[in-house]
Amino acid sequence: MSMTTCMECGHEISNMAIICPNCGFPVALHSIQNKTRVRFSGDHIPGGIYSGQADLLIDGTAVGCVGGRDFDIMLTPGKHTLIFKPIEKVRESMEIMHIPEDARFLYVAFGLSPNGKQFCIKYVRQEG
Numbered sequence: 001m002s003m004t005t006c007m008e009c010g011h012e013i014s015n016m017a018i019i020c021p022n023c024g025f026p027v028a029l030h031s032i033q034n035k036t037r038v039r040f041s042g043d044h045i046p047g048g049i050y051s052g053q054a055d056l057l058i059d060g061t062a063v064g065c066v067g068g069r070d071f072d073i074m075l076t077p078g079k080h081t082l083i084f085k086p087i088e089k090v091r092e093s094m095e096i097m098h099i100p101e102d103a104r105f106l107y108v109a110f111g112l113s114p115n116g117k118q119f120c121i122k123y124v125r126q127e128g
Contacts, residue, residue, distance in 0.1 A: 007072040035074040036103045054084040054119050077101045084119035093118035
């Protein structure tokens with residue numbers, strides 16, 4: 001039996017698990033073929049460019065709140081529209097993100113734009 005990591009709590013679990021025994025996260029729903037694991041992060045960016053929180057919508061669907069904690073989601077390759085809806089008094093912003101066909105994992109760091117008035121993607125790192 002091989003092991004994997006729960007995308008919700010980070011505990012090591014069996015790759016055969018349907019839900020994480022630690023937190024109850026539905027693991028099997030997120031291991032669909034032909035999808036890329038995308039990690040959104042804002043609080044570990046070098047240079048302290050991150051500030052605040054925003055609700056994140058991807059292709060019109062709310063997926064979570066970015067800020068304070070990294071989180072992972074599974075997305076198909078291709079173009080996706082990201083909308084940041086800030087909780088603070090910062091403008092809503094939209095970004096287009098392209099996921100390459102061969103990407104297995106993307107690390108997406110976000111933060112405030114240079115003028116400090118909206119959220120934006122600062123960099124994307126592809127692994128695998």
